[in-house]
Amino acid sequence: MADTSTSTVPPRGLNIGELHASLTDPLLDAMNFLNEVASRFSDAISFAAGRPWEGAFEPExxxxxxxxxxxxxxxxxxxxxxxxxxxxxxxxxxxxxxxxxxxxxxxxxxxxxxxxxxxxxxxxxxxxxxxxxxxxxxxxxxxxxxxxxxxxxxxxxxxxxxxxxxxxxxxxxxxxxxxxxxxxxxxxxxxxxxxxxxxxxxxxxxxxxxxxxxxxxxxxxxxxxxxxxxxxxxxxxxxxxxxxxxxxxxxxxxxxxxxxxxxxxxxxxxxxxxxxxxxxxxxxxxxxxxxxxxxxxxxxxxxxxxxxxxxxxxxxxxxxxxxxxxLREANAESIAFYAANMDALVGALDRSFPEPDLTRLGVSWNRPEGGFFLLMTVPFAADVKALERSAREFGVLWTPMSDFYLDGDGTRQLRLSCSALDPRRIEEGVRRLARFITDQAAAEPDRPPG
Missing domain, CATH: 3.40.640.10 (Type I PLP-dependent aspartate aminotransferase-like (Major domain))
Incomplete structure (x- = not known):
């Protein structure tokens, strides 16, 4: 006679400790978190995503x-x-x-x-x-x-x-x-x-x-x-x-x-x-x-x-x-667009952080010779908590740098991407960023990094 009894063992989930160790690594959550923040604050100006410019193409x-x-x-x-x-x-x-x-x-x-x-x-x-x-x-x-x-x-x-x-x-x-x-x-x-x-x-x-x-x-x-x-x-x-x-x-x-x-x-x-x-x-x-x-x-x-x-x-x-x-010749329009955007980003930062403010706040940034990204140093922990406040209260997004380091460094750095914006949005975004950095530096002057 066939055994028609059913198991009495209740269904159970999978123990994360029995899965590959990389799944508990914060690094693998980094991109998902940025996408989640961008979707929650869709009206914010985003310097976070390194997305290419879409203006040169049409669906057809x-x-x-x-x-x-x-x-x-x-x-x-x-x-x-x-x-x-x-x-x-x-x-x-x-x-x-x-x-x-x-x-x-x-x-x-x-x-x-x-x-x-x-x-x-x-x-x-x-x-x-x-x-x-x-x-x-x-x-x-x-x-x-x-x-x-x-x-x-x-x-x-x-x-x-x-x-x-x-x-x-x-x-x-x-x-x-x-x-x-x-x-x-x-x-x-x-x-x-x-x-x-x-x-x-x-x-x-x-x-x-x-x-x-x-x-x-x-x-x-x-x-x-x-x-x-x-x-x-x-x-x-x-x-x-x-x-x-x-x-x-x-x-x-x-x-x-x-x-x-x-x-x-x-x-x-x-x-x-x-x-x-x-x-x-x-x-x-x-x-x-x-x-x-x-x-x-x-x-x-x-x-x-x-x-x-x-x-x-x-x-x-x-x-x-x-x-x-x-392709280099075919990309002439994109090359000019990205060069103009990086010039606009560096220029907007220069205008929003004049020399007295740079010294007072302890803010600095590099001046890349091209590409999509710029690295900025700030006087506070540029972590996910700071990013959420920046998005919620000031309407501007950026990328925390700590996930890009292998040695725990970068806690007071952020990455700005200018690839998917136009110069007008870059100018307004940097103004919002300057207000956030000034306010955050005043709100947490002694906050330790990390």
């Missing part, structure tokens, strides 16, 4: 871009309609279907010469980071070097993968090559293996710092001497205020030390969620087997996202075709 552009790509397949490659249909509607090549267009574009824009087979097309740059970190970091001793403050996406990815991280204090010009060499020595002395350095050489998120050209050459020399790979992430490289174009590390690389992580989120449209990896390093195996690192990354991608959506690639592919694979 998407259909045109897909058509430009399919026309390219038919006209330039001689594909049949059935082949084009399969390209758009099926899974497609794991490493991507616009790899040849990307290879042409990075050569035209950055002087980077890699074979199309070295390109892995990813679901945004975040997947690119995860794939590269998973492939490179094989033992508990393998350690990732990161300048601090650092983009939370890479530190979060490292924590999800249980990768050891060693921070390097960032100077006004980004990480110093001598400091990188010293950090590698510290890791080895502690029994670890310094495997790679992650850096954003141009207008970094969150600090806005840029690495001088001579330091880029020295960084490559340190990488060779210390047997380090360089993970170069350069989403803001086009957006200089001065028009100066500094060479990417990958364009200077002669020893294949640099793995370049790219994204079309800032130079095209973030909604497509298309990024890429330039991974032309040779991988050696048993029996003199040789492959490209791109091929090894493909194996990991096949077990994560399977491939990058063909329709998203078609949108970006159409943009590349229309621009003649010259």
């Amino acid at each position: 552009d998407l259909a045109r871009l897909v058509r430009s790509y399919t026309d390219h397949l038919e006209r330039d490659r001689g594909w049949s309609r059935d082949q084009v249909r399969t390209q758009l509607f099926q899974y497609g090549r794991t490493n991507g279907v616009i790899h040849d267009l990307i290879a042409r574009t990075v050569e035209n824009d950055e002087g980077i010469r890699v074979a199309p087979e070295s390109v892995v097309v990813t679901v945004g740059c975040q997947e690119a980071m995860l794939l590269v970190l998973r492939a490179l970091f094989a033992t508990p001793e393998d350690t990732l070097l990161i300048s601090s403050p650092a983009y939370v996406g890479v530190t979060g990815a490292a924590r999800l993968l249980d990768i050891r991280v060693h921070s390097i204090p960032e100077g006004p010009a980004g990480p110093d090559p001598d400091a990188v060499a010293a950090a590698a020595a510290e890791v080895r002395a502690a029994g670890g293996r310094p495997r790679a350095l992650y850096l954003v050489p141009d207008f970094a998120n969150p600090s806005g710092a840029s690495v001088p050209v001579d330091c880029r050459h020295r960084m490559l020399e340190v990488a060779a001497r210390e047997d380090l790979l360089l993970l170069e992430d350069n989403p803001y490289g086009f957006f200089s205020r001065t028009g100066e174009r500094r060479p990417t590390l990958k364009s200077l690389d002669r020893d294949r030390r640099v793995i370049h992580l790219g994204s079309f989120a800032k130079t095209a449209l973030p909604g497509a969620r298309v990024g890429y990896i330039l991974a032309d390093q040779e991988v050696f195996g048993p029996g003199d087997r040789r492959t490209l690192l791109a091929d090894e990354l493909s194996k990991i991608k096949s077990m994560t996202t399977v491939n990058t959506p063909a329709v998203s690639q078609a949108v970006i592919g159409g943009l590349l075709v229309e621009s003649g694979c010259r």
